[in-house]
Amino acid sequence: MKLSQPNILVYDPNHAEEYAESVRESGFTAARAATTYEEAEKFLPGTEVILGWKFPTELLSSPNASSVRWFQSMGAGVNDLVTDSSIPEDILLTRIVDQFGTYISEYVFAYLLHIVKDVPRMRQAQTGRKWDSFLSDTLAAKTIGVAGLGSIGVEIVRKARAFDLKVHGLSFSGKNAKIVDHHFTSNQWRDFVKDLDFLILTLPLTNETYHVINRDILYAMKPESCLVNVGRGALIAENDLQAVLKDGHLKAAVLDVFETEPLPKDHDFYSLPNVYVTSHLSGPSTVAGVTQFFADNLKRYLNQQTLLGIVDRKRGY
Amino acid sequence: MKLSQPNILVYDPNHAEEYAESVRESGFTAARAATTYEEAEKFLPGTEVILGWKFPTELLSSPNASSVRWFQSMGAGVNDLVTDSSIPEDILLTRIVDQFGTYISEYVFAYLLHIVKDVPRMRQAQTGRKWDSFLSDTLAAKTIGVAGLGSIGVEIVRKARAFDLKVHGLSFSGKNAKIVDHHFTSNQWRDFVKDLDFLILTLPLTNETYHVINRDILYAMKPESCLVNVGRGALIAENDLQAVLKDGHLKAAVLDVFETEPLPKDHDFYSLPNVYVTSHLSGPSTVAGVTQFFADNLKRYLNQQTLLGIVDRKRGY
Numbered sequence: 001m002k003l004s005q006p007n008i009l010v011y012d013p014n015h016a017e018e019y020a021e022s023v024r025e026s027g028f029t030a031a032r033a034a035t036t037y038e039e040a041e042k043f044l045p046g047t048e049v050i051l052g053w054k055f056p057t058e059l060l061s062s063p064n065a066s067s068v069r070w071f072q073s074m075g076a077g078v079n080d081l082v083t084d085s086s087i088p089e090d091i092l093l094t095r096i097v098d099q100f101g102t103y104i105s106e107y108v109f110a111y112l113l114h115i116v117k118d119v120p121r122m123r124q125a126q127t128g129r130k131w132d133s134f135l136s137d138t139l140a141a142k143t144i145g146v147a148g149l150g151s152i153g154v155e156i157v158r159k160a161r162a163f164d165l166k167v168h169g170l171s172f173s174g175k176n177a178k179i180v181d182h183h184f185t186s187n188q189w190r191d192f193v194k195d196l197d198f199l200i201l202t203l204p205l206t207n208e209t210y211h212v213i214n215r216d217i218l219y220a221m222k223p224e225s226c227l228v229n230v231g232r233g234a235l236i237a238e239n240d241l242q243a244v245l246k247d248g249h250l251k252a253a254v255l256d257v258f259e260t261e262p263l264p265k266d267h268d269f270y271s272l273p274n275v276y277v278t279s280h281l282s283g284p285s286t287v288a289g290v291t292q293f294f295a296d297n298l299k300r301y302l303n304q305q306t307l308l309g310i311v312d313r314k315r316g317y
Numbered sequence: 318m319k320l321s322q323p324n325i326l327v328y329d330p331n332h333a334e335e336y337a338e339s340v341r342e343s344g345f346t347a348a349r350a351a352t353t354y355e356e357a358e359k360f361l362p363g364t365e366v367i368l369g370w371k372f373p374t375e376l377l378s379s380p381n382a383s384s385v386r387w388f389q390s391m392g393a394g395v396n397d398l399v400t401d402s403s404i405p406e407d408i409l410l411t412r413i414v415d416q417f418g419t420y421i422s423e424y425v426f427a428y429l430l431h432i433v434k435d436v437p438r439m440r441q442a443q444t445g446r447k448w449d450s451f452l453s454d455t456l457a458a459k460t461i462g463v464a465g466l467g468s469i470g471v472e473i474v475r476k477a478r479a480f481d482l483k484v485h486g487l488s489f490s491g492k493n494a495k496i497v498d499h500h501f502t503s504n505q506w507r508d509f510v511k512d513l514d515f516l517i518l519t520l521p522l523t524n525e526t527y528h529v530i531n532r533d534i535l536y537a538m539k540p541e542s543c544l545v546n547v548g549r550g551a552l553i554a555e556n557d558l559q560a561v562l563k564d565g566h567l568k569a570a571v572l573d574v575f576e577t578e579p580l581p582k583d584h585d586f587y588s589l590p591n592v593y594v595t596s597h598l599s600g601p602s603t604v605a606g607v608t609q610f611f612a613d614n615l616k617r618y619l620n621q622q623t624l625l626g627i628v629d630r631k632r633g634y
Contacts, residue, residue: 109430111436114427116427136424276440
């Protein structure tokens, strides 16, 4: 590495040193790890680039942070950062993109198949040593709707084709509209959901998508359809969803993200029979994946090229 | 339908009338249903075509059956019929082909994803109201081996591509060898299995495939690999598999077919922690599917065209 290296602060409450070590191994030796507010405060002076997760952003408005030019988030969702007024406007924000399609699409099809083939019934038969040769349903010829056609949505669409699903899509930008059989825009939610057997949410959380799945939209869905949320919790009005599920509308809801995370221990979602709760794990930020993305972006930064995953704060992601 | 219609006997111990009704609805009105030996015996004289499942074949060597020209099995596997000496050589045997790819490939990927994403751990976390944000493994970049590249194997390969798996294949005929990354022949079993993360058996049961998965082959597999059998139970030497699994070799075995079906209630497979037992349901013969195949074949029969799914008794399927 010939170019002069920026000072890098790697912040993560749990795994900062692991990430920093990986960043150093990729050739950027001036990377220091911080896991607490105090460590971050101590290392900030002179720091030009931050690779961060759950960073104490109030530090960024202090004079200590005057040298910071770029903040790379370790995640794909940045709704908390774009609305955070303590991050100065002149700090460039980037998020991880194009890393989660494989993971999240595998998660989605794991659950669609689990539900459609009725794996629980098969497991129950085994536990009871019962021969139960029932007729499973199939994904083939059913209709999936993918809300959000970014890199995650695109990968779900690709796998949906291999399962011979009919594929509908909704996106705000119209991007990738041509890869689906029917494309809907953001003022067509009711039309979009009414024919779907499976609705998959991969949208970012913005002012326009907050509680976009509410009572009205949920009741516009077919009673036997399934809802999968791998975007952000607050895409769904959770109280509405809970009421609708208790009413017996919807076959199942697969929820990896929630308005409050971790999902509070006393939440009804844990025990509703037609709800699958998972712990925001469908699109994991792995050390290897984040480091590779960050190192590529650092090279672009040093070469004054446009960075990948630049966040448009007005757009909201 | 203008051509003179053959007399058809539809035999099934449970659903004969349902199948017969469906056959009649497709235009072949001379279809009679039998569910017992006695009924079959009564209706045989004058019968030209049999659509059958678990048919009492000893009847076929009696003079009552002298008018029978063609026996269409309702299933894909015909290992019991090809070795059955009570079926006269001059009765044409056909089996259902090209009907099970969708069902069986969905079953296979339901279980591969269930295991790789560790759905049981997610379900356990939910039951315990625990936030367990662990890192799942992925199918992507792993290696699947498909033994048997008929219509079922081909459909598994197609879906494997969408999951970015490396795809190896083994077939006896060499058919479809070009659709896999590495093709192996029947004298290369050890080489075939040694690099696989997932071995999927879709082979018919013949003299050459009986117990082809034995202790030697199982130990040639990687300790963390998974075995899925959607072919026939006796492809696997079950005692060997049981011993190997108890030894902790293999991550999991997904078994839909068994040497004895229903699997006896006291069989260890039901309770081994790394075994998934299902009740020969991955490739169901549905009334609609069987009727459509049979009706197409009947039209070929009446037009003296070559039938679909002709069984070569010497080859064994």
